[in-house]
Amino acid sequence: MTVNDDSFTNWMHREEIAESMIPIIGKLHREQDVNVLLHSRSLVNKSVVSILKTHRFARQIAGEELSVTETMPFLKALTTLDLGPSQIDIGMLAATFRSDGRGLSVEEFTAEAVAGATGDNKIERRASRDVVLYGFGRIGRLIARLLIEKAGSGNGLRLRAIVVRKGSGQDIVKRASLLRRDSIHGQFQGTITVDEANNKIIANGNEIQVIYSDDPTTVDYTAYGIKDAILIDNTGRWRDREGLSKHLQPGIGKVVLTAPGKGDVPNIVHGVNHDTVKPDERILSCASCTTNAIVPPLKAMADEYGVLRGHVETVHSYTNDQNLLDNYHGSDRRGRSAALNMVITETGAASAVAKALPELKAPITGSSIRVPVPDVSIAILSLRLERETTREEVLDYLRNVSLASPLKRQIDFISAPDAVSSDFIGSRHASIVDAGATKVDGDNAILYLWYDNEFGYSCQVIRVVQHVSGVEYPTYPAPAV
Structure with missing residues (x-):
């Protein structure tokens, strides 16, 4: 042989x-x-x-x-x-x-x-918790896919409805089609049918009510049999407590925002500060995709080496708030063609670190460049450490964090020398440490952190929703602390 x-x-x-x-x-x-x-x-x-x-x-x-x-x-x-x-x-x-x-x-x-x-x-199976999606864009549809995928897995989350503004023509058919096929994330895994007469999308047997409204204060969710639901607002239209409180209508128990919250709205990064959510808190934010990408590795580095200061530069895929071709936009640079340019813009991720990781006193600054790719971004995290170390020590440490720490669902690790952005489409981690790109010189460390700013972030949102629903099941063997 x-x-x-x-x-x-x-x-x-x-x-x-x-x-x-x-x-x-x-x-x-x-x-x-x-x-x-x-x-x-x-x-x-x-x-x-x-x-x-x-x-x-x-x-x-x-x-x-x-x-x-x-x-x-x-x-x-x-x-x-x-x-x-x-x-x-x-x-x-x-x-x-x-x-x-x-x-x-x-x-x-x-x-x-x-x-x-x-x-x-052993814990007993818990009753399912209703979930409502307010908005059905990029993040909304990915969260829908995840909720449908997990239905019956024991996490107890059940997608009951989506709330959207009614479009012209075959609105519900077009929305179902966007859920069925995605240019970046591929085909929906399962079957989708439409009940136009009753405004329902049926995905893998899950009946999802489509509710048409442009004003959250006008919806009575109990009329659809929805009770004590968690509403996930993925429109970003309201960011402060006053605005998000509009969602607290009959049938809604909590509101989760898929954008950085303003004012006293808690910004939660699962794996880092989700345990700080008070049981009676009804409004919270999952921060941004970039905040979720940098805070877990930042915490890991601070825990082991201490951090005196840092700067994050994100090279970010373009998003729907940019123009496909040059046109008027409220932001100066975002009006220029997203598909043809690198666009310097701002990021709130650095300032959001203080909310998610208040024990870190080190100043963190940040900026961003949008580039012509539709998904997957990279955060370049430059840190001044409290003690000197070596590249080998940092990589060994981060590899172990990705495998056996409480942050193992947030931090992934790759050593492939030829990895590029498209390799990380569909990653369920908040960020992926690129070993080959990592730089360490004494007390200076530069981490290159890939992240699927759509899917990986959506997974983090689901984890937060599971946690605040009380249906997040424990993992064994227990990760090392």
Whole structure:
């Protein structure tokens, strides 16, 4: 047998194992509300090749071998346990098992590592929480996709309605079409039909009421059977408490803004300050995509090295608030063609750091350049540290943060030398550290942080909504603190 034959035989063997994983993952997901992860990446509803690629990527960033042959025993061990709703990372189980050294079997180790989700410790399934989307643009449609994808996974969120201004012609048909097909993020995974008579979009069996209104104070959501819902405002039309309070109509319990909040509206970056949200807080903001990209790594660096000052420069994809061709715009430069120019503009991300990370006293400045790409941006974070370090130390530290810290869902890590922006379309992390671009010289560090400013940010919004809904299930093994 040739070397190539050996490689192909090995591939087919791993394909077979990955194929056998799918029904196990699906059954845990449907029957026990268990979301199986691999180094923070969900394996639910993934194909054979996707499962293998996820293992490959985890192996790359961890710097050591990880194969389905290693994780499969842990997945099988989960099927023998009386599990409650939870998220279980089989990549972390395999990694921690390697270094355990107590001679436990896979079954014994797994039972101990996920004990908080079993038997008398397990939490009960919670009733679903209604969600309403106010606005149905780029972020609104991606949040809709995520909510539909997660329906029935145990997170307890149920998309009940979208509120939009009625357009001319076949409004609901056109909105359903935009949800079905996306030039950047591809086809919707599932089926979408339209009930024009009742103003409903049905996506993977989820009936979504389309409510037409241009004034939030005129909508009574209880008329549609909606109760104590979380309303996600992705229009950005209102940013302060007074404006956002207009949404607190019958049927709405909380309002979440997908833009930086003004005044006393809390700016929440999941993974960093979501635990500070008061239970009785009814209005909050998820800050901006760039704030979500820089605050988690900034916190990680401040925790380990201390930060005296910093500057962030974002090279940002163009957005809908720019003109396709030169035309009048309220902002001087944003009126120039987004598709033909690099456009210097402002970013509020640096000033928003103080709200999300108040314990950081270091001054952070920022600026932005919009460039002719439709999605994925990069933040260049230049930091003056409290102590000197080396590039190797910083990269090892950030790699470990991305794998085994409470920030592992926010921070990703890549060492591929040829990575470019389009490689990160669809990333579910708030930011991705580019190892090859990282610069460290004594007490100066420059981090290059990729982020999908549409999808990655939408994932952060969903995490905040899960948290304030009380339906964010714990992850096992618990990340190191």
